[in-house]
Amino acid sequence: MLAFLLHIGAAADFPVGNATESEDDISNNNAIYFDILGTYMVVYRQKLANMLHNSVIMQSLLIWTTSLVMGGKPAMASLALSCLSIFLMMFFSLSFVFLVAFILPLICSSPVPYVSSPWLVIGLFGAPAFLGAFTGQHFGYLLLKIYLLNVHSKRRQLPVIIQADIAKLEAERWLYKAGSFVWLILLTLGNYFKIGSSYLALVWLVSPTFAYGFFEATLTPARLPKPLKLVTLLIGLAIPILFSAGTFVRLAATVVGGMVRLDRNPGGTPEWLGNFLIGAFIAVVLCLTLVYLLSYVHLSGAKRAIILATLVLFGLSLAIVSSGVVPPFSEDTARAVNVVHVVDATGRKPYASQNPESHVSLFSTTPGKLNKEAEQIDEGFACGRDQTVDFVTFLVKYGCRTDNDASSGWNESDIPTMNVESDTKGNRRTSRVSINTKGSIRWVLAINTNEIEDFELKDAENSEELISVDKKTNVDGWHIIQFSGGKNAPTIFDLNLYWRSDSTRTTHETDSPLLKLRTDVDRITPITERVLSKLPRWCSLFGKSTSPHTLAFLKNLPVQF
Structure with missing residues (x-):
């Protein structure tokens, strides 16, 4: 592939100078596309989106500026308090969701009990997110109502009861308008950074604002405010829901599906983290989309019924997952597992x-313990955080291990070797290491960049350069090479290492090796075959490009070689 790219790059005649498009032209030609309930596809260019968004933003800013100037300090204070209510919505909603995310792993057999039945997230996270949003906005509503009551008590000579009613109605209107103000901010940010999904902010701003202006903004100062009309809510939310419902549902399903492979390093993330991710997504969506609806709820007579129904939904969902009535995984939506016969020839472990x-x-890679799976397999597996394995590309921080019949199915001749052929300590220390991957044509090598400044890799059989001397990147102090060849791929390599001049670890013992090698062999050993045959039906093998095969050999080269 490298030779092909170099050849194409040298032979290609790319246009230069004024013939190339500017970055702005390229950006303006980007496509904005989305579907409506999976039926109709809408496509237009970024240039049209910029014009449309800028027009809406300018008109909205003009309307808000005029409104705040005419309203004076009370209007500005009311807007600030109504925006505070949205902040409180987010805070309480995320807090309630985090509490649920923390509790679920403690009471359920799996920390992600909703993977096979994604509809459970409605009750598990949607219900507490709604209660948190309502609680937060209600606090903001009370503060806003107290402020407006104080303003009206100084302005109008009306009975206290009427002043209280006016304050309630105006607070309801400000909460509704605060929703459009927040969506205006999101649209402005999305338009500035040219985010394609800014069309969502556009429809959630324009439609509710237009409905409010058409049905509610005919009010004159001489008249007393009235409750918001139901038609304002229905007309205002119809188009936004139509445009965004499918997208929000699919995004939620995608996040839920991602829970089966959340852990890059198995056991490396807290068990509550996946729950909080899906819960936070639901909470943010609910707070932004229900900000218009919740402004109606405060003055309705159905507050207690809504809260009670939400609590019942949450309690029922919690009972279902804690009792195991609905299993967390199924044959169609299985738990991702790996079964690897490991031959550790690093010599670093005492045993x-x-x-x-x-x-x-x-x-x-799915969060949660494996005790239930190990018990059903019944091959003497011991599970815990002491069963760690360094697979070079990732680290197993929690897993299960068995030594039953683990000495058969492999030979010592399969173990890769790393031999130091030369080590020159001059002005710049250099070392040459011969690597033999034996029968493996798929391997991973990690080079300690805290010790090694640069390197080159060659095919030892024909001296073909595979990786040349150049600046190397690293992740957490390691440069990782992944190799996967065909039937006739090379297995013997020469690695030339160029040490750092400021290397200090060469003078004393260190736990971190110089090289880490993992070779993969696609072979099923007897013990692996038995384990695979006994895997529970809700488990499925899952392998990425960085995952080992069913037989893996580990070899290290220490710094003090």
Whole structure:
């Protein structure tokens, strides 16, 4: 691939100078596209989106500026308090969701009990998110009502009861208008950064604002305010829901589906993190979309009924997942697991000494313990955070391990070797290491960049340069090479290492090796075959490009070689 790209790059005649499009032209030609309930596709260019968004933003700013200037300090204070109510909505909604996310792993067999039945997130996270949003906005509503009552008590000579009613109605209107103000901010930010999904902010701003202006803004100062009309809510939310419902549902389903492979390093993330991610998404969507609806609820007579129904929905969902009536995984939506026969020839573990040690490792990228799976497999697996394995591309921080029949199915001749052929300590220390991956044509090598400044890799058989000397990137102090070849791929390599001049670890012992190698062999050993045959029906093998095959050999080269 490298040779092909170099050849194409040298032969291609790319236009230069004024013949190339500017970045602005390229950006303006980007497509904005979305569907409506999966039926109709809408496509237009970024240039049209910029014109449309700028027009709406300018008109909205003009309307808001005029309104605040005419209203004076009371209008500005009312807007600030109504925006505070939205902040409180977010705060309480996320707080309630975080509490649920923390509790679920403690009372359920799986920390993500809704994977096979995504509809459960409505009750588990939608209900507490709604209660939190309503609670937060209600606090903001009370503060706003108290402020407006104080303003009206100084202005009008009306009975206290009438002043209280006026304050309630005006607070309701300000809460509704605060929703459009927040969507205006989101539209402005999305338009500035040219975010394609800014069309969502556009429809959630324009439609409710137009409905309010058409049905409610005919009010004159001489008249007393009236409750918001129901038709304002229905007309204002019809188009936004039509445009965004499908997108929000699919995004939620995507996040839920991502829970089965959340852990890059199995056991490396808190069990509540996946719950909080899906819960936070639902909370943010509810707070932004229900800000118009909740402004109606405060003056309705159905507050207690709505709260009670939401609590019942949450309690019922919690009972379902805690009792196990609905299993967290199924054959169609399985838990992602890996079963790997590991031959550890690093010599770093006390029990390994100088001889290779082997075992079968069971781990999962899905959050949660594996005790239930290990019990059903019944092969002597011990699970815990002490069963760690460094697979070079990732680290198993929680897994299960068994030594049953782990010495068969592999030979010591399969273990890769790393031999230091030369080590020159001059002005710049250089070392040449010969790597033999034996029968493996799929391997991963990690180079310690805290010690090594640069390197080059060659095919030892024909001296073909695979990786040249150049600036190398690193992640957490390691540069990782992944190799996967065909049937005739090379297995013997020469690695030339150029040490850092400021390297200090060469003078004392260190736990971090110089090189880490993992070779993968697509072979099923007897113990692996038995484990795979006993996997529960809700488990499925899941492998990424960085995942090992069912047989993996580990080899290290220490700094003090």
